Each structure stands twice: as C-alpha cells, then as structure tokens.
Amino acid sequence: MLSQEQNDLLTRVGPGTPGGEMLRRYWLPIALVQELPPQEGGDPPAPVPLRILGEDLVLFRDQQGRPGLIGIHCAHRGADLSYGRVEDGGLRCLYHGWLYDVHGRCLEQPGEPAGSTFYERVRQPSYACREAAGVFFACFGPGEPPLLPDYELFHVPDEHRWIHKYYHECSYLQGNEGNLDPTHPFFLHRFLSGSRSLQSRVPINDQRRTPAYDTRVHAPRVHAEEMPFGVRMYAFYDTSPEWTDVRTSCFVMPLTCAVGGGPVPPGDGYLMNWHVPIDDTHHWRFSMAFKRTGPIDRAHARERASITTADYRFPRNPNNRYLQDREEQKTDTFSGMGPIFVVHDSYATETAGPIQDRTREHLGAVDRGVSLERRMLLHAIRDVQEGRDPPHVMRRPEDNVQLEGLGVTEHRIPAGLTWPQYRREWAGDLAAR
Ligand code: FES
Ligand SMILES: [Fe+2]
Incomplete structure (x- = not known):
C-alpha cells in the first residue's frame, strides 16, 4: 500500500514531475524500426507522430537516414511537423516552410528578411535517439545521455x-x-x-x-x-x-x-x-x-x-x-x-x-x-531530486x-x-x- 503522495510520485510522468524527471534519465524504447524503416535508395519514410512521457513528438529520418526525435509543434506557430516534408537536410513544416534538422536546429526560415539570423536563435525541442535491435531508443534527460545498457x-x-x-x-x-x-x-x-x-x-x-x-x-x-x-x-x-x-x-x-x-x-x-x-x-x-x-x-x-x-x-x-x-x-x-x-x-x-x-x-x-521495485523507484526519484x-x-x-x-x-x-x-x-x- 502506498500513500497518495507516493502513488502520484510514481505515476505522474509529464515534464517537471519528479517521477517523470527520473524516467527521463534512462534510455527508453519509443518505436519499432519497422515503423520508420531505413530508406534504401528511395524516398525517406513518412515521419511518425509519437506521444511519450506526455510529450508530443515526431520521429523522422533525414535524407542521410539519420533518425531525429523533435517536438511535434513547429516553433513558428505550432503546426504539426509530422505532416511535413523531408527535404534539404531536414524536416520542413508545411505551413510556412521552416526547416529543422535531426538535432532540432532551425536551418531555414523562408519569409524572413534576407540576411536575418533569427533562425540561429530558434530551436525545436529535440532528444537523443538511436537504433538498437530493431527498436528506436531515446533519452529525454538533460545533458549527456548515459550509456545504453549492454543487454x-x-x-x-x-x-x-x-x-x-x-x-x-x-x-x-x-x-x-x-x-x-x-x-x-x-x-x-x-x-x-x-x-x-x-x-x-x-x-x-x-x-x-x-x-x-x-x-x-x-x-x-x-x-x-x-x-x-x-x-x-x-x-x-x-x-x-x-x-x-x-x-x-x-x-x-x-x-x-x-x-x-x-x-x-x-x-x-x-x-x-x-x-x-x-x-x-x-x-x-x-x-x-x-x-x-x-x-x-x-x-x-x-x-x-x-x-x-x-x-x-x-x-x-x-x-x-x-x-x-x-x-x-x-x-x-x-x-x-x-x-x-x-x-x-x-x-x-x-x-x-x-x-x-x-x-x-x-x-x-x-x-x-512489487514492494522492492517501488522502494527502488522512490529512492531513484530522490536521487534525481x-x-x-x-x-x-x-x-x-x-x-x-x-x-x-x-x-x-x-x-x-x-x-x-x-x-x-x-x-x-x-x-x-x-x-x-
Ligand atoms: S508554423 Fe511551421 S513554419 Fe509556420
Ligand atoms: Fe501475465
């Protein structure tokens, strides 16, 4: 039996929650590679919308086949990037054409004045993402991600x-x-x-x-x-x-x-x-x-x-x-x-x-x-705090x-x-x- 406070600590996973912050320290599976297969000479696969840990994201491959996991809502005015086009080294928003690379960097802002450097100050949320054993793993934590455990x-x-x-x-x-x-x-x-x-x-x-x-x-x-x-x-x-x-x-x-x-x-x-x-x-x-x-x-x-x-x-x-x-x-x-x-x-x-x-x-x-698992998770939350x-x-x-x-x-x-x-x-x- 847990207190309500403990149950909340363990089950609330959104950004900023203690449990969510703890879970963000680990590599987690987010999608199967078959959902976004590597392109072999053909067109890049369609980007995949995902919701993980209460965050709306898009998983895509650029034309080099590199996976990127970035926020789904365009930093300009929020359109859904999973409908976007993979081209010119990134994912282009359909609404006004802003372009993002797999690291969430904004590469282009068509429509802004010539010579504008505004694009350098815009960043889409992005997370470390890699493939292993037919699965995409991501780490949502701050700083350098840890090692993927060697299972x-x-x-x-x-x-x-x-x-x-x-x-x-x-x-x-x-x-x-x-x-x-x-x-x-x-x-x-x-x-x-x-x-x-x-x-x-x-x-x-x-x-x-x-x-x-x-x-x-x-x-x-x-x-x-x-x-x-x-x-x-x-x-x-x-x-x-x-x-x-x-x-x-x-x-x-x-x-x-x-x-x-x-x-x-x-x-x-x-x-x-x-x-x-x-x-x-x-x-x-x-x-x-x-x-x-x-x-x-x-x-x-x-x-x-x-x-x-x-x-x-x-x-x-x-x-x-x-x-x-x-x-x-x-x-x-x-x-x-x-x-x-x-x-x-x-x-x-x-x-x-x-x-x-x-x-x-x-x-x-x-x-x-079950009892020991919860004790360890509660300790882990405290570790992160x-x-x-x-x-x-x-x-x-x-x-x-x-x-x-x-x-x-x-x-x-x-x-x-x-x-x-x-x-x-x-x-x-x-x-x-
Ligand atoms: S909302 Fe994406 S470019 Fe404007
Ligand atoms: Fe079972």
Missing part, C-alpha cells in the same frame, strides 16, 4: 530476436507490475483441463512452462533482492516431495522486466518487457525476446505479432469487455478471454483503473518483488559489461533447499551480481 539481446543476430509492441490503456507502472508476481499465471493464464484442442490450435501459448502445480493448494516461496540493475525475484515452487522448481526473473530500472516465456524455450533466452508511458494513463509495452542458440521460428513470431491490429492495438479491449465468453470460461480458459496471455494481462492491469489507487491495495507475501544519477544509469564503460544473463533462469533443485543455499550452490550462472 544480452543486443548481441544476438536479428533472426534470434522477436520484437513487438502493444498499446495499453493504463499507467505504465501497473503494466510493469503485472510482470512482478509469480502466482498470477496459475490463475489468469490457465487453460482448463479438457481444453487440449484449444491449446493445440494456439501454439503460441506454450504450456511447457506451467508445472503441475496449483497455487490454490501450495503457496510458492517468493524472495526478492536488490541488484545494481533493479530487483531479482526468486519463486520456489515445491512441486513434489523430491524437488522444487525455481524460477528467477528481474525488474530492471526503471520500467522493464526480464522474464521467462515468449517465443523462447526455457533456459535459451528470455523476454524483456519495457512499459513506456505515453502519458499518465496510457503506455506501450515493448516486448523483446531473444533465443541464444538459433533463430526464432518466423511463423511463430508472425502469429504472435498478428494478435494486434496494424496500429498495435488489441481487438479485445476494455471497450468490448475483452470479448469475454462465459461458455469458454466453463470449458477452455480460466478467464474466458481467449488463449492470448497478453490479452489476459491487459484485462488484469487496465481494469485496475487508468492509475491504480494503491492507497487501497493489500500486498501479500507473493508481492515482495538531489542531483545524483539513479541506479542503472551508467556512464563508464567498465560499469556496462556485466548485463549478460540478467539472471532469468529455471532450475529444478532437491526439495528442502533454502533460498540462501540455492543462491550459494545453484545460482552460479546468475550474472550481474
């Missing part, structure tokens, strides 16, 4: 990666916190016995990861520890008298989770979900999965991408009550909302309200990861070398091992400690 998924070939984004009608924080508990899959995402036909028709919801385990009967043991990058969570499922299944997952500052799943077999990579605010009450989930040992199955990847419309929305959404089917709920799925996990997650996070009222919640033992870099903002290359294997693993261990024993004896492959 393992940046190091695999393109065919080993799968990337998509999804629109969510709620605060980024509750979207992210949806990744942070180890019990909801056994309810929310469960297929009912007798629903094998449904499962076999929908291979993207692989059941390999759900052990014969029922959280209505057994409580998982949950531990969370603070790491330099965020929080590592350990869930112990005492599956049989002989063994325990352990899964680890991570919260990565300030709005990402690394979890098992996605189109990747257990242990051969993992999924990172970035929940990036559009504004206080909407966000994009950027999902990026990678497989260490080989290419991701393309048919599988296409099928996962096809669950959204072309503009990355869900056909099942709050406006149609997620098309919940009470008959399906009797026979096939626990939720009655079809077989797609991210749709279930949308329901769970969006229906808590545009911004969940955390003054009225009651966190339990399974929510240790007091002029320090928050955790996981890295500026020295030597600090940015240990992010391979954030520590998303699965182990089957002998029953009865304690968490400290597990960490000592089994967790040797958890990097970034």
Whole structure:
C-alpha cells in the first residue's frame, strides 16, 4: 500500500514531475524500426507522430537516414511537423516552410528578411535517439545521455530476436507490475483441463512452462533482492516431495522486466518487457525476446505479432469487455478471454483503473518483488531530486559489461533447499551480481 503522495510520485510522468524527471534519465524504447524503416535508395519514410512521457513528438529520418526525435509543434506557430516534408537536410513544416534538422536546429526560415539570423536563435525541442535491435531508443534527460545498457539481446543476430509492441490503456507502472508476481499465471493464464484442442490450435501459448502445480493448494516461496540493475525475484515452487522448481526473473530500472516465456524455450533466452508511458494513463509495452542458440521460428513470431491490429492495438479491449465468453470460461480458459496471455494481462492491469489507487491495495507475501521495485523507484526519484544519477544509469564503460544473463533462469533443485543455499550452490550462472 502506498500513500497518495507516493502513488502520484510514481505515476505522474509529464515534464517537471519528479517521477517523470527520473524516467527521463534512462534510455527508453519509443518505436519499432519497422515503423520508420531505413530508406534504401528511395524516398525517406513518412515521419511518425509519437506521444511519450506526455510529450508530443515526431520521429523522422533525414535524407542521410539519420533518425531525429523533435517536438511535434513547429516553433513558428505550432503546426504539426509530422505532416511535413523531408527535404534539404531536414524536416520542413508545411505551413510556412521552416526547416529543422535531426538535432532540432532551425536551418531555414523562408519569409524572413534576407540576411536575418533569427533562425540561429530558434530551436525545436529535440532528444537523443538511436537504433538498437530493431527498436528506436531515446533519452529525454538533460545533458549527456548515459550509456545504453549492454543487454544480452543486443548481441544476438536479428533472426534470434522477436520484437513487438502493444498499446495499453493504463499507467505504465501497473503494466510493469503485472510482470512482478509469480502466482498470477496459475490463475489468469490457465487453460482448463479438457481444453487440449484449444491449446493445440494456439501454439503460441506454450504450456511447457506451467508445472503441475496449483497455487490454490501450495503457496510458492517468493524472495526478492536488490541488484545494481533493479530487483531479482526468486519463486520456489515445491512441486513434489523430491524437488522444487525455481524460477528467477528481474525488474530492471526503471520500467522493464526480464522474464521467462515468449517465443523462447526455457533456459535459451528470455523476454524483456519495457512499459513506456505515453502519458499518465496510457503506455506501450515493448516486448523483446531473444533465443541464444538459433533463430526464432518466423511463423511463430508472425502469429504472435498478428494478435494486434496494424496500429498495435488489441481487438479485445476494455471497450468490448475483452470479448469475454462465459461458455469458454466453463470449458477452455480460466478467464474466458481467449488463449492470448497478453490479452489476459491487459484485462488484469487496465481494469485496475487508468492509475491504480494503491492507497487501497493489500500486498501479500507473493508481492515482495512489487514492494522492492517501488522502494527502488522512490529512492531513484530522490536521487534525481538531489542531483545524483539513479541506479542503472551508467556512464563508464567498465560499469556496462556485466548485463549478460540478467539472471532469468529455471532450475529444478532437491526439495528442502533454502533460498540462501540455492543462491550459494545453484545460482552460479546468475550474472550481474
Ligand atoms: S508554423 Fe511551421 S513554419 Fe509556420
Ligand atoms: Fe501475465
């Protein structure tokens, strides 16, 4: 449970808000490269209007293919630059022809008197922007941006990666916190016995990861520890008298989770979900999965991408009550909302309200990861208020070398091992400690 003040600190993201200023210290995904593909000899792609952290922006490539992220409203009289023309080394406003480069510098002001230097004093807001792993990342902070964290998924070939984004009608924080508990899959995402036909028709919801385990009967043991990058969570499922299944997952500052799943077999990579605010009450989930040992199955990847419309929305959404089917709920799925996990997650996070009222919640033992995540975020806000870099903002290359294997693993261990024993004896492959 949080105070209203704490909840506001964590969920208000606009310019000048304490939480927004903290989020602006990090590199955040803002768009997929496929939305603004590099031109190969032809015309530059159409500029893309974006809203991120409550700011209206336009992402474009100049004729050299360089990406630029600048304010969408022209510094002259506010027309929308995303309708503009890419030409003459920048983006030209349709209204009176002012021209801006990828850094927001005004290059031309047709209509001003010959010899005028007014253009030198006009600047469009602009932000650092770069491409990595098929995604545009931007940093909205002041000064020199930090290093882009060196995640393992940046190091695999393109065919080993799968990337998509999804629109969510709620605060980024509750979207992210949806990744942070180890019990909801056994309810929310469960297929009912007798629903094998449904499962076999929908291979993207692989059941390999759900052990014969029922959280209505057994409580998982949950531990969370603070790491330099965020929080590592350990869930112990005492599956049989002989063994325990352990899964680890991570919260990565300030709005990402690394979890098992996605189109990747257990242990051969993992999924990172970035929940990036559009504004206080909407966000994009950027999902990026990678497989260490080989290419991701393309048919599988296409099928996962096809669950959204072309503009990355869900056909099942709050406006149609997620098309919940009470008959399906009797026979096939626990939720009655079809077989797609991210749709279930949308329901769970969006229906808590545009911004969940955390003054009225009651966190339990399974929510240790959530509690620690919030503590770290509140500390990070204070760091920024007091002029320090928050955790996981890295500026020295030597600090940015240990992010391979954030520590998303699965182990089957002998029953009865304690968490400290597990960490000592089994967790040797958890990097970034
Ligand atoms: S409003 Fe853009 S050039 Fe005048
Ligand atoms: Fe989920």
